[in-house]
Amino acid sequence: MDGGQILLSYIKVWVILLLLSATFPNSKLAAKNTEQDKKRKLAAENSGISIDCGADEDYTDRETGISYKTDKDFISTGKNKVVAPEYNLTTLYYGKMVNSLRIFPEGERNCYTLKPIQGKNQNYYVRAFFRYGNYDSKNQTQIKFDLYIGVNYWATVEETFENKYWINYDIIHYSVTDTIYVCLVNTGFGVPFISGLDLLFMNDSSYRSMNGSLLRRVQADLGGEVSLGTIRYPDDVYARIWQLDVSLTDSVSNISTEAITNIDIQGSDNRCRLPVEVLRTAVQPRNGLKSLSYTYTSPYKENFTPEFLVFFHFAEIEQIAGGKLREFTITLNGLKYGLFTLEYLKPLTIGPYKLQDQEGLVRFSIDASSDLPPILNAFEIFELLPLHDSPTNQTDVDAIMAIKEAYKINRGDWQGDPCLPRTTWTGLQCNNDNPPRIISLNLSSSQLSGNIAVSLLNLTSIKSLDLSNNELTGTVPEAFAQLPNLTILYLSRNKLTGAVPYSLKEKSKSRQLQLSLDGNPDLCKLDTCEKKQGSFPVPVIASVISVSVLLLLSIITIFWRLKRGRLNVPLSSSVGLSLSLKSKNQPFTYTEIVSITNNFQTIIGEGGFGKVYLGNLNDGRQVAVKLLSQSSRQGYKEFLAEKIAQIC
Incomplete structure (x- = not known):
């Protein structure tokens, strides 16, 4: 074996080792990722962003376990304020979040920038809290501004010093972008402000509409302590705010089973992932009656017919003697559904039912079909918010x-x-x-x-x-x-x-x-x-080749030209790696070449055809870009011939 063959053998081994060194770490990484898949998936289900918009430092609320961040990483405008001392609350489940706020005295719109790790084409539960709390000691009787989700209208916020508590707006938003903006728009009726902001990933839940977002209208937890008004439960993965003071017609008999802990909330029938606390209480009709009913009226919108999604949540929490079962039907805006049967301690979610009503009404009744009266543990009504505008390209x-x-x-x-x-x-x-x-x-x-x-x-x-x-x-x-x-x-x-x-x-x-x-x-x-100046001519012909491969090909080409009289074996068959060494020969536009080379910033070589520039592809690979110069004494065909010789 002569010197030329020995050198080619070394080159072959070097290339193989190079390729293997790139392959082995990736294999190890893939194995490591496989082991962590379940952990990442579990963490993603409960991941989210909770912001205390007036806080000076991050903290974890002891009652809810929610970790709040300050808003310094989400917005760069506005000023932090606290409510007046007489408005300070120690409300259970809301912590100190409602005692601080951020105000925006400047600018027509101010936007929070949220970047959830799950990215675009996902469902998110977004909630915004507002509490004026007379922070400016002006006893303002009306502050009004608009709230936007992305580029679309969400709600009009109206607050006054007379409100001792807070208001919140909830929306289930299907995001088509990786970044979600929540914007406060000044409409000329006072300084916009915000107290808190939540964003929770909803995975593939039943709360889904790709035709728009869902506005929460009613989220009723029935049979609980009405005097509390609203409540949120620590084990609720969506941190929903449940309304305890929703009253159904003819429902005065509450059923409560606080001792029950084995309701099957992990089963497939709990599609909305209700916390067990919601299912431990229910309402039923007055003695002798066989029906529960309710009517909701949406805020009036001229020339608009609202569309609703309605969910009903049940769990049989009474042990019924004699093998009897509770059976009932549901009538929703005149349409009858069912027969439905409840089993002991097994949750049942019925819906979502989609309906439209020109008057913005949702009417339902739950009627007994057995000797036992119907019950209802919870229900939810959402209104579809059409997304008329698309975000910028x-x-x-x-x-x-x-x-x-x-x-x-x-x-x-x-x-x-x-x-x-x-x-x-x-x-x-x-x-x-x-x-x-x-x-x-x-x-x-x-x-x-x-x-x-x-x-x-x-x-x-x-x-x-x-x-x-x-x-x-x-x-x-x-x-x-x-x-x-x-x-x-x-x-x-x-x-x-x-x-x-x-x-x-x-x-x-x-x-x-x-x-x-x-x-x-x-x-x-x-x-x-x-x-x-040797400016860059037109036409421009760019050959983009990975730097490591280009150097290797140069060694092989030079050696082959020197030894071709002695070696009668084709280079590709000697090395046996021609397919692995070939450039993908991917075409690029001139604009892409300018971007890749950062406007032709770094020259790494120059030859008879023109200059060679260092570039970086989007995936991080460094490449060499050769441009044909108009002043080149060699022609276009010779330039192409050299490119073919380099990549074949």
């Missing part, structure tokens, strides 16, 4: 967030969705598409510094971009010419250098683009500058 959102981060932009109204609700961010204009697109961005006189951010090139619907009167440096990206709708580009009074790209000058000359470049003393606008 996600690509645009990612781009503008990256721009905000790159330039450290700190504007009070740059929070929440860029285009909605009510108003856009300062300096932005959006169109009326659904979803909206960003079509104009004005960052003039904004104290921007550094290179022109490549994220600007991802605003593909933009028509007008003004970056004038800043401290921007570096070159002008040629990729601006690739933005199909861009008609205005103002870059004047900066510190840009290099040559103005030929394609931008051509679009300006043809009046397709209003291009302003004055006030950049080191920026060359002449055609001769391109050759001097």
